[in-house]
Amino acid sequence: MYWEGEKECISREALKQLQLERLQAAVLRVYMNVPFYRKKFDELGIDPDSFRSLEDVNKLPFTSKDDLRMSYPYGMFAVPLREVVRVQASSGTTGMPTAVGYTRNDIKNWSNLAARILVAGGVTQNDIVQIAFDYGLFTGALGLHYGAERIGASVIPISSVNTRRQVKIMQDFKTTALMCTPGHALSIADTIIEMGINVNSMSLKYGLFGAEPWSEAMRHELQEKLKIIATDNYGLSEVMSPGVAGECQERKGLHINEDHFLIEVVDPETLDPLPDGKTGELVITTLTKEAFPVIRFRTRDLTSLITEPCPCGRTFVKMSKVLGRTDDMIKIKGITVFPSQIESVLFEIEGTEPHFQVILERKAAIDELTVLVEVSESIFFDQVRKQKDFIERIKSRLASELGVSVEVKPVEKKRLERFDGKIKKVIDKRAL
Numbered sequence: 001m002y003w004e005g006e007k008e009c010i011s012r013e014a015l016k017q018l019q020l021e022r023l024q025a026a027v028l029r030v031y032m033n034v035p036f037y038r039k040k041f042d043e044l045g046i047d048p049d050s051f052r053s054l055e056d057v058n059k060l061p062f063t064s065k066d067d068l069r070m071s072y073p074y075g076m077f078a079v080p081l082r083e084v085v086r087v088q089a090s091s092g093t094t095g096m097p098t099a100v101g102y103t104r105n106d107i108k109n110w111s112n113l114a115a116r117i118l119v120a121g122g123v124t125q126n127d128i129v130q131i132a133f134d135y136g137l138f139t140g141a142l143g144l145h146y147g148a149e150r151i152g153a154s155v156i157p158i159s160s161v162n163t164r165r166q167v168k169i170m171q172d173f174k175t176t177a178l179m180c181t182p183g184h185a186l187s188i189a190d191t192i193i194e195m196g197i198n199v200n201s202m203s204l205k206y207g208l209f210g211a212e213p214w215s216e217a218m219r220h221e222l223q224e225k226l227k228i229i230a231t232d233n234y235g236l237s238e239v240m241s242p243g244v245a246g247e248c249q250e251r252k253g254l255h256i257n258e259d260h261f262l263i264e265v266v267d268p269e270t271l272d273p274l275p276d277g278k279t280g281e282l283v284i285t286t287l288t289k290e291a292f293p294v295i296r297f298r299t300r301d302l303t304s305l306i307t308e309p310c311p312c313g314r315t316f317v318k319m320s321k322v323l324g325r326t327d328d329m330i331k332i333k334g335i336t337v338f339p340s341q342i343e344s345v346l347f348e349i350e351g352t353e354p355h356f357q358v359i360l361e362r363k364a365a366i367d368e369l370t371v372l373v374e375v376s377e378s379i380f381f382d383q384v385r386k387q388k389d390f391i392e393r394i395k396s397r398l399a400s401e402l403g404v405s406v407e408v409k410p411v412e413k414k415r416l417e418r419f420d421g422k423i424k425k426v427i428d429k430r431a432l
């Protein structure tokens with residue numbers, strides 16, 4: 001099932017031609033309308049009329065999150081504000097916020113791309129969609145909302161209220177599809193169990209999760225606990241969120257909406273392009289956005305491209321589940337660790353919640369990694385010896401998985417601070 005079958009199954013050859021035409025127009029548009037790009041192109045001697053092949057994208061400068069912050073709020077807009085119909089912003093959890101804008105056309109495209117992702121995830125007009133993302137300046141909720149309405153599904157814009165209320169509405173309204181962060185979904189699943197509700201008596205069929213990296217172990221847990229097909233989708237507020245990519249029912253990578261986004265994967269240190277299948281930083285150029293186009297935006301998300309044809313029939317290249325952010329890539333004692341590896345281990349251990357935070361410190365010139373992990377009440381208040389055994393078990397499993405020794409500290413449930421339902425996974429105190 002497709003939302004826009006002709007476009008989603010376009011031949012690779014026709015896609016390349018379409019991408020080139022759109023890239024040429026996008027490069028010209030930013031040069032004419034965004035002083036930031038005009039200045040950069042002029043400095044680098046780039047003639048915006050000289051683009052003859054997709055490989056020419058290599059000549060273009062990268063855009064960083066800092067570039068967007070410095071232009072806050074309207075400096076990167078490519079149209080006058082009278083043409084902008086909506087302004088939103090990133091949550092600003094990692095510093096200064098960034099603002100983004102949309103024209104009427106942008107909203108139309110966004111709705112269609114979100115609709116593609118919803119349909120790929122299994123949603124139809126017969127579904128009752130509960131959107132438990134935070135509404136407001138954060139783009140996730142409204143993006144899905146417009147996509148779901150576009151399909152003709154019934155939308156419950158519940159936002160990120162507490163889990164008991166989520167479950168109550170889910171029961172009363174017979175919700176069939178849940179959309180939120182995977183972490184929030186897990187809390188909802190646990191609340192269903194706590195409330196003594198048989199999940200088979202509920203109507204849930206699909207879960208579309210995104211806005212934070214999550215592991216296959218988390219997918220397995222969510223599918224089991226909620227009796228759903230759980231798919232991953234990807235976007236970011238600076239580009240389009242959600243709307244960049246989403247999984248089909250195969251659940252083996254996220255199809256990228258390549259007719260609207262030109263994708264590269266580069267080495268995060270050298271910025272050299274990497275071959276397909278190699279993990280690196282995802283870089284996105286918007287091909288159709290009018291109000292807020294970006295050229296070679298460095299997402300800081302680590303992924304790899306999957307080019308093998310997909311049995312679903314879509315011809316768009318897939319990206320693997322995001323492994324983590326370059327900011328969250330932990331380098332300790334010469335070893336690289338990703339938070340998703342820690343999450344996978346915690347899933348295997350009875351009595352822990354996969355809600356955790358990594359603290360990096362330097363003590364007497366030696367780097368130390370401590371994992372704060374939320375544990376069940378029975379363990380938190382257990383006898384000292386029992387709790388100690390439990391911690392030792394986590395420590396040894398983490399050490400063998402990560403190849404480096406770590407400290408583990410149990411904390412009470414819901415103790416770690418959440419922003420928009422997300423825990424900041426890594427806090428590096430070494431630089432301070």
Ligand SMILES: [Zn+2]
Binds near residue numbers: 249250255310312314
């Ligand atoms: Zn597919």
